[in-house]
Amino acid sequence: MTTIVTDNCQRCRFTDCVLVCPVACFHADDEMLYIDPEVCIDCSACIPTCPVEAIYEDPIPEDKQRWIEINEERAPGLPVIQDKEDPYPGAEERQKDLGF
Amino acid sequence: MSDLGTEKNPARVAIVGSGPSGFYAAEALIRSEPLVLVDMFERLPSPFGLVRSGVAPDHPKLKEPIRVYQRIAESPQFQFLGNITVGRDISVEELKDCYHAIVFACGAETDRKLGIAGESLPGSHTATEFVGWYNGHPDYRDHVFDLSHETAVVIGQGNVAVDVCRILSKTGDELRHTDITEHALEVLAHSKIRDIHMIGRRGPAQAKFTHSELRELGELADCDPIVDPGDLELNPASREALADRSSRANLKSYEVLQGIASRPPPTRRRRCHIHFLKSPIELKGEGRLERVALMKNRLEGEPLRQVARETGEVEELACGVLFRSIGYRGVPIAGVPFDDARGIVPNRDGRIVDGADVVPGLYATGWIKRGPTGIIGNNRADSVATVKSLLEDLPVLGAGEERGADTLKALLKSRGVRVVSYADWQEIDAAEVQRGETAGKPREKFARVEEMLRLLEGLE
Numbered sequence: 100m101t102t103i104v105t106d107n108c109q110r111c112r113f114t115d116c117v118l119v120c121p122v123a124c125f126h127a128d129d130e131m132l133y134i135d136p137e138v139c140i141d142c143s144a145c146i147p148t149c150p151v152e153a154i155y156e157d158p159i160p161e162d163k164q165r166w167i168e169i170n171e172e173r174a175p176g177l178p179v180i181q182d183k184e185d186p187y188p189g190a191e192e193r194q195k196d197l198g199f
Numbered sequence: 200m201s202d203l204g205t206e207k208n209p210a211r212v213a214i215v216g217s218g219p220s221g222f223y224a225a226e227a228l229i230r231s232e233p234l235v236l237v238d239m240f241e242r243l244p245s246p247f248g249l250v251r252s253g254v255a256p257d258h259p260k261l262k263e264p265i266r267v268y269q270r271i272a273e274s275p276q277f278q279f280l281g282n283i284t285v286g287r288d289i290s291v292e293e294l295k296d297c298y299h300a301i302v303f304a305c306g307a308e309t310d311r312k313l314g315i316a317g318e319s320l321p322g323s324h325t326a327t328e329f330v331g332w333y334n335g336h337p338d339y340r341d342h343v344f345d346l347s348h349e350t351a352v353v354i355g356q357g358n359v360a361v362d363v364c365r366i367l368s369k370t371g372d373e374l375r376h377t378d379i380t381e382h383a384l385e386v387l388a389h390s391k392i393r394d395i396h397m398i399g400r401r402g403p404a405q406a407k408f409t410h411s412e413l414r415e416l417g418e419l420a421d422c423d424p425i426v427d428p429g430d431l432e433l434n435p436a437s438r439e440a441l442a443d444r445s446s447r448a449n450l451k452s453y454e455v456l457q458g459i460a461s462r463p464p465p466t467r468r469r470r471c472h473i474h475f476l477k478s479p480i481e482l483k484g485e486g487r488l489e490r491v492a493l494m495k496n497r498l499e500g501e502p503l504r505q506v507a508r509e510t511g512e513v514e515e516l517a518c519g520v521l522f523r524s525i526g527y528r529g530v531p532i533a534g535v536p537f538d539d540a541r542g543i544v545p546n547r548d549g550r551i552v553d554g555a556d557v558v559p560g561l562y563a564t565g566w567i568k569r570g571p572t573g574i575i576g577n578n579r580a581d582s583v584a585t586v587k588s589l590l591e592d593l594p595v596l597g598a599g600e601e602r603g604a605d606t607l608k609a610l611l612k613s614r615g616v617r618v619v620s621y622a623d624w625q626e627i628d629a630a631e632v633q634r635g636e637t638a639g640k641p642r643e644k645f646a647r648v649e650e651m652l653r654l655l656e657g658l659e
Contacts, residue, residue, distance in 0.1 A: 100411075118579060118580040118583055119576040119577055119579055119580045120576055120579065121219065121264040121267065121575040121576040121578075121579055122263055122264055122266070122267055123267060140260045140261055140263045140264070141260065141411070142261060142574055142575060142576055143409070143411070143448075143574075144573075144574050144575070144576030144577060145576070146447075146448075147445075147447070147448065152447075156411075157411075
């Protein structure tokens, strides 16, 4: 089973998801968050929290499947994020542009 | 200026309850800027609340948060005091004298009743009891479930109801290598149940069960799930509700139900029937449960706020065992205000209130704060919010005589209470894992408090 963060998170980085993760599996760089698949328990608590619906669980739509490897590769090398942070500058604009 | 929260004057907080909400509160307090020492009280010798005794034995991944709680428990700022019942072994008043604040994280230990005739007939049980029993919770060790009947009924359409149905549907082989307790496995492996009926009050667009749990009902070794395609016809309001962004999860469930409805005819020994728009109105039988009378419902109201209304049409279903799974409910705590209508402790932002007034120093988190909703992770966000309120109040929190855990432990000892430390729990934990090894299980839980305490006695 897989749960992944995908492109809508880029330059939004709202971080609402990290507050409900029971196992601290979110990792972050400056632009977006990633889920460590080794730690994630697929509980789906994070999915409804994202204001731009960036998180996907099984079955992953075909156009998002490239993000499976990206999450798997990038997450472990980045710091864990457990606390809510301010969104990326311009996140609210991007949220509107994405249709949310 | 208060120096509470400094090296010289660390803040001391008592947390009552050791489930997820309690541990996430401990984590938030320990990670905060001020120096906070946390004492966690738990009435059982074993910690972890519903992650240990609620999550189903065949969902081992959902127990992984225990690793997080183990890390928190290893903090030098944390202390576990198990086998202590707050309200019996020590009062809330006495805790108030020892700590700057108390966070109640004691969950929802009882269940909502149907409130119908025959509810207490032999054969009528609650999901709370059944789940506690198969998960080795000491409160339920001696409950008896007669599974010699062919038909079982489960009232409810949330994930707990699905858990009960799935465990009843599984073969002994499917359960044998999980951490289900030995006594439960014995009963379930000899179950004569053939048909399990999950009865839900509302329709497929309103049901609270989630898609991954539903999908599992289609992946059982010897049980076929059954959904009447007619039940999946939606009224306009339900169709509109499913199209709404907030219903993404419900839509996924609906799609799984459609998949189930279009399966080939059942061939396996057991069948799990998923019913919609029915409510039990009476449990009937001579001295024991023999039938349940079900009222057919229809939906009324606006999309996303549809309610079930009786149609007057009643059918009877013969059954020998029934489990109501319509929600857990909080239990009042002596010395703390209680909202009987909602089964929670009245609060604002986690601060306990008595009417309009905040009760200084008392806080709530988890199910006793917001009701029995959400999954494990929701308690983390909840606890972070409660701790935020507590930390805001730090400058004005005081304690009576500053006694702390050592004096408390002496008091408890004088009352004959054997306090179980985290190190003690680790011994019990290791023993459970070792017992499980011979049976090819992750662990064989001790289902009696006396057994855990005897183990510790033997080690002393």
